[in-house]
Amino acid sequence: MQNKCLLQWTVAGLISTGLFTACQQEKKDYAAHDAIIKNIDTTVKVGDDFFQYANGGWLKKNPIPGAYSSWGIGNVVREELRDQLKKISEDALKANAAKGTNTQKIGDFYYTGMDSARIEKQGLQPLQPELSRIEQIKDLPGLMAEFAHLSTIGVGTPIGTYVGQDAKNSSKQLLQLWQTGIGLPNRDYYFNNDELSAKVRTDYQRQHLPALFKLGGMADAEATQASNKTYALEKFLADSSRKLENLRDPYRNYNKMPLAALSKLTPEINWKDLFEQMGYKGVDTVIVGQPEYYRAVSKALKTYSIADWKQYLRKNLLAEASPYLSKPFSDEDFRFHGSVLSGRKEQLPRWKRVLDTENNLMGEVLGQLFVKEYFPEKTKERYVKLVENMRTAFRERIAKLDWMSEETKKKAYQKLAKINPKVGYPDKWKDFSDLEIDRDAYVLNVFRAATFWHKRDAAKLGKPVDRTEWDMTPQTYNAYYNPSNNEIVLPAAQFMIPGAKDENVDDAVVYGYAAASTIGHEMTHGFDDTGRQFDADGNLKAWWTPQDSVKFTQHAQVLINQFNNFTVHGLHVNGKATQGENIADLGGIVIGLDAFKKTEQYKEGKSINGFTPLQRFFLGYSLGWLGQQRKENLMNQVLTNEHAPGFLRVNGPFADVAEFYEAFHIKKGDKMWLDPDKRARIW
Numbered sequence: 001m002q003n004k005c006l007l008q009w010t011v012a013g014l015i016s017t018g019l020f021t022a023c024q025q026e027k028k029d030y031a032a033h034d035a036i037i038k039n040i041d042t043t044v045k046v047g048d049d050f051f052q053y054a055n056g057g058w059l060k061k062n063p064i065p066g067a068y069s070s071w072g073i074g075n076v077v078r079e080e081l082r083d084q085l086k087k088i089s090e091d092a093l094k095a096n097a098a099k100g101t102n103t104q105k106i107g108d109f110y111y112t113g114m115d116s117a118r119i120e121k122q123g124l125q126p127l128q129p130e131l132s133r134i135e136q137i138k139d140l141p142g143l144m145a146e147f148a149h150l151s152t153i154g155v156g157t158p159i160g161t162y163v164g165q166d167a168k169n170s171s172k173q174l175l176q177l178w179q180t181g182i183g184l185p186n187r188d189y190y191f192n193n194d195e196l197s198a199k200v201r202t203d204y205q206r207q208h209l210p211a212l213f214k215l216g217g218m219a220d221a222e223a224t225q226a227s228n229k230t231y232a233l234e235k236f237l238a239d240s241s242r243k244l245e246n247l248r249d250p251y252r253n254y255n256k257m258p259l260a261a262l263s264k265l266t267p268e269i270n271w272k273d274l275f276e277q278m279g280y281k282g283v284d285t286v287i288v289g290q291p292e293y294y295r296a297v298s299k300a301l302k303t304y305s306i307a308d309w310k311q312y313l314r315k316n317l318l319a320e321a322s323p324y325l326s327k328p329f330s331d332e333d334f335r336f337h338g339s340v341l342s343g344r345k346e347q348l349p350r351w352k353r354v355l356d357t358e359n360n361l362m363g364e365v366l367g368q369l370f371v372k373e374y375f376p377e378k379t380k381e382r383y384v385k386l387v388e389n390m391r392t393a394f395r396e397r398i399a400k401l402d403w404m405s406e407e408t409k410k411k412a413y414q415k416l417a418k419i420n421p422k423v424g425y426p427d428k429w430k431d432f433s434d435l436e437i438d439r440d441a442y443v444l445n446v447f448r449a450a451t452f453w454h455k456r457d458a459a460k461l462g463k464p465v466d467r468t469e470w471d472m473t474p475q476t477y478n479a480y481y482n483p484s485n486n487e488i489v490l491p492a493a494q495f496m497i498p499g500a501k502d503e504n505v506d507d508a509v510v511y512g513y514a515a516a517s518t519i520g521h522e523m524t525h526g527f528d529d530t531g532r533q534f535d536a537d538g539n540l541k542a543w544w545t546p547q548d549s550v551k552f553t554q555h556a557q558v559l560i561n562q563f564n565n566f567t568v569h570g571l572h573v574n575g576k577a578t579q580g581e582n583i584a585d586l587g588g589i590v591i592g593l594d595a596f597k598k599t600e601q602y603k604e605g606k607s608i609n610g611f612t613p614l615q616r617f618f619l620g621y622s623l624g625w626l627g628q629q630r631k632e633n634l635m636n637q638v639l640t641n642e643h644a645p646g647f648l649r650v651n652g653p654f655a656d657v658a659e660f661y662e663a664f665h666i667k668k669g670d671k672m673w674l675d676p677d678k679r680a681r682i683w
């Protein structure tokens with residue numbers, strides 16, 4: 001793990017101690033080991049497609065490998081990490097550690113996943129007890145009990161529960177219900193008329209579902225019938241599921257009700273029994289995200305027969321288990337999810353698949369070992385400082401806003417001051433002692449891990465909120481903002497630049513790559529269309545004056561319109577659904593610029609490899625989105641994801657920023673040009 005911020009503090013230190021020549025020496029290294037210059041494609045006109053200009057050289061030299069649906073900087077970081085995790089897992093296996101230790105769990109999980117001969121020999125056998133449970137369902141109470149059981153082993157049912165903070169009282173944990181129950185990635189796949197959606201749903205209904213049923217032991221005709229029924233049932237649930245953009249409004253998706261009201265809404269469901277069977281104790285109030293969805297579930301329990309529901313559950317079980325079963329199962333899983341949905345050409349080698357699963361299920365166990373080696377305490381301190389520079393710049397920016405009243409500004413300062421940064425890795429690691437890992441069957445280890453997480457979640461009910469907890473592991477190339485805790489969570493891996501030593505990365509690139517695209521982005525989430533509705537203590541509460549709310553919405557609309565106009569393979573980007581991310585990107589860039597303008601490098605203004613500090617800032621930001629995607633993957637993202645495709649997260653917001661025009665002499669007539677009155681300006 002390298003720290004790309006090293007130079008920033010080193011230079012400051014050298015200047016303050018008067019060792020300026022050493023600093024100059026360091027600067028020569030910037031040019032020799034430049035992390036951005038080699039990515040540039042000089043055949044592209046800067047003002048026409050900046051993303052392609054900044055990254056096109058790399059993209060040409062790094063086509064997407066067959067086993068991937070996309071390839072970019074995040075993948076390169078993850079490849080490096082996988083090599084480390086492999087070593088950790090192999091060492092754990094060799095250690096022959098005592099039962100119940102983390103080392104035993106890592107070693108045995110890896111062992112069962114890698115023993116392909118045994119997995120082939122076992123075939124469907126590890127799943128038999130679960131299949132016969134489903135077979136024995138006779139009536140509605142039996143069906144509900146099976147919903148409860150399957151959800152504790154990580155298999156999908158129409159009931160989606162989790163324990164989370166009450167949006168209006170962030171110090172309380174409540175049981176929450178959210179829409180779920182469908183097999184395709186998003187409800188729109190069941191209805192949309194675009195080319196990809198039609199292709200995906202036809203394959204799902206006519207090939208994937210029958211294949212799963214046949215692998216589970218059904219004859220052809222029966223499998224076809226079961227597929228049609230299951231598809232119809234899912235389509236019914238999808239029809240009452242909200243679209244992506246309608247899941248954003250925190251008030252519309254907050255429907256707190258006592259159990260009695262929930263039972264009235266869904267007369268077919270005995271929630272008291274169900275929650276008890278799921279291990280949720282003493283539930284009297286729940287928050288229902290989408291009441292109309294649960295009304296539809298209740299209706300479906302009456303409309304569809306027990307036999308239909310059994311087939312639906314059989315399919316869910318087989319689909320969930322397939323990646324961990326023998327080759328015919330994992331091949332079909334790959335054919336549909338990897339190839340049809342994402343455009344991948346071949347499967348990842350087994351060891352990579354096993355490690356990805358291990359990392360998903362036991363990530364913090366691996367993370368503890370990872371940070372020890374790659375993210376020392378002093379590195380953490382540097383990033384904590386960068387966060388504070390961004391916080392200062394953000395405050396100054398709010399002060400200068402001409403559209404916001406003093407009254408709202410005062411509360412915005414309070415909220416900003418209270419943002420809790422979590423940097424690198426958690427102060428307190430999760431306790432995995434209740435996780436059981438055995439050597440019997442790979443798929444059963446996956447189920448046991450799901451049970452561990454389910455029980456851990458259920459145990460939070462009625463207990464105080466643990467605000468030290470992380471929802472991402474330190475080895476994740478990503479970051480998040482959690483409105484209920486008013487916190488930004490910045491995993492160590494997110495600060496890595498593959499192949500670059502930190503001492504060779506100049507401030508301009510660091511401020512673009514880490515401060516703007518990650519830290520500033522996450523901070524701005526606290527002030528995006530949803531985040532802004534939560535107050536300094538993480539409670540959903542109107543703290544804006546109504547006039548300021550209206551003005552915010554007007555400013556955001558400019559950005560929504562801008563993104564609605566972008567098309568990808570004929571599909572329009574969903575400006576409304578992606579607005580939170582686009583607001584965060586734009587905020588991150590302008591706040592990052594303000595913070596960068598305070599550095600010595602910016603003030604000196606010396607070029608490195610022919611690029612001014614300001615130009616390098618924008619190139620550094622673009623580095624965060626270095627990557628390309630297959631057509632299927634890109635279209636899938638546009639349909640199902642709140643994040644616009646990477647290239648638009650560069651070209652979109654840059655066209656709104658005056659310094660970008662200034663830095664690269666963008667002129668009217670260039671493709672990226674926007675008239676000044678058309679440019680979005682929020683934070």
Ligand SMILES: [Zn+2]
Pocket residue numbers: 521525581584
């Ligand atoms: Zn984001």
